[in-house]
Amino acid sequence: MPEPSETETEAEECCPPDCCDMRGMLSFQILWELSKKPMNGQELAEQIGLRRGTAPSPGTIYPALKELTQKNLISGEKKGRQVVYTLTKEGRVGLEVATRYFYKVFHEIIETAQPP
Amino acid sequence: MPEPSETETEAEECCPPDCCDMRGMLSFQILWELSKKPMNGQELAEQIGLRRGTAPSPGTIYPALKELTQKNLISGEKKGRQVVYTLTKEGRVGLEVATRYFYKVFHEIIETAQPP
DNA sequence: TTAAATGTATCGGGTGCCCAATAAATATTA
DNA sequence: TAATATTTATTGGGCACCCGATACATTTAA
Numbered sequence: 001m002p003e004p005s006e007t008e009t010e011a012e013e014c015c016p017p018d019c020c021d022m023r024g025m026l027s028f029q030i031l032w033e034l035s036k037k038p039m040n041g042q043e044l045a046e047q048i049g050l051r052r053g054t055a056p057s058p059g060t061i062y063p064a065l066k067e068l069t070q071k072n073l074i075s076g077e078k079k080g081r082q083v084v085y086t087l088t089k090e091g092r093v094g095l096e097v098a099t100r101y102f103y104k105v106f107h108e109i110i111e112t113a114q115p116p
Numbered sequence: 117m118p119e120p121s122e123t124e125t126e127a128e129e130c131c132p133p134d135c136c137d138m139r140g141m142l143s144f145q146i147l148w149e150l151s152k153k154p155m156n157g158q159e160l161a162e163q164i165g166l167r168r169g170t171a172p173s174p175g176t177i178y179p180a181l182k183e184l185t186q187k188n189l190i191s192g193e194k195k196g197r198q199v200v201y202t203l204t205k206e207g208r209v210g211l212e213v214a215t216r217y218f219y220k221v222f223h224e225i226i227e228t229a230q231p232p
Numbered sequence: 233t234t235a236a237a238t239g240t241a242t243c244g245g246g247t248g249c250c251c252a253a254t255a256a257a258t259a260t261t262a
Numbered sequence: 263t264a265a266t267a268t269t270t271a272t273t274g275g276g277c278a279c280c281c282g283a284t285a286c287a288t289t290t291a292a
Contacts, residue, residue: 017217019210024140051221060280081288094135101133103229105167110226113219139249197258
């Protein structure tokens with residue numbers, strides 16, 4: 001594996017700010033990622049890490065997946081040594097509702113941010 | 117004061133979903149609201165409540181304001197019995213950084229939500 | 233068959249958000 | 263002045279998120 005970036009000037013330009021806490025919305029983000037494509041725990045953590053700048057650790061992601069499974073919003077299927085998670089029908093509906101809510105609360109904030 | 121809605125069919129159509137936890141981002145949201153105009157605690161809670169569907173309680177909003185004050189991101193000025201909060205210069209910078217981060221993490225999600 | 237690597241899962245400890253209940257300070261009204 | 267209303271603030275308890283460390287299961291390599 002090559003050493004991280006140097007030639008890659010893009011890298012991640014943006015990390016969690018120290019002005020305010022930016023935790024939260026993990027389960028929401030998991031549902032959204034899984035709506036794009038089914039994934040196992042690690043890939044999911046990586047995808048979320050791509051957006052957040054830092055990937056959630058095992059102690060964060062797996063309890064969240066367990067919770068969402070118990071709520072019947074996602075379901076996991078063993079494939080070899082990994083567990084691939086998929087949105088359930090209930091999960092799709094939930095994500096839709098949650099997305100509308102998220103839009104209502106935050107869209108104005110997003111719109112004041114001009115893309116780089 | 118007139119009784120709440122009945123003729124007003126709009127009201128709030130959207131509340132926190134039960135599919136996933138939507139807590140978090142409070143201090144971020146406070147900074148954003150204060151960037152629109154200086155406010156006291158109650159008005160701030162009402163404004164946030166307008167977006168979220170439910171307003172944060174005193175036990176939520178005042179500790180957050182205290183924290184932000186200690187971090188020198190906002191500053192409060194007593195006006196009669198209320199304390200009017202304003203963004204500090206540091207707070208403005210912080211909000212900008214935080215907004216860029218928030219955009220990076222969530223803009224795709226926002227964009228998949230078609231406005232009602 | 234061991235050994236190493238990969239992926240899943242749990243544990244203990246910490247923080248921010250969240251509430252209802254309560255208290256305290258200030259301003260207004262009686 | 264005394265009672266009421268308004269606003270601020272704290273307390274105690276709960277939960278989701280977050281981490282590093284550790285353990286376990288399974289697959290692959292030696």
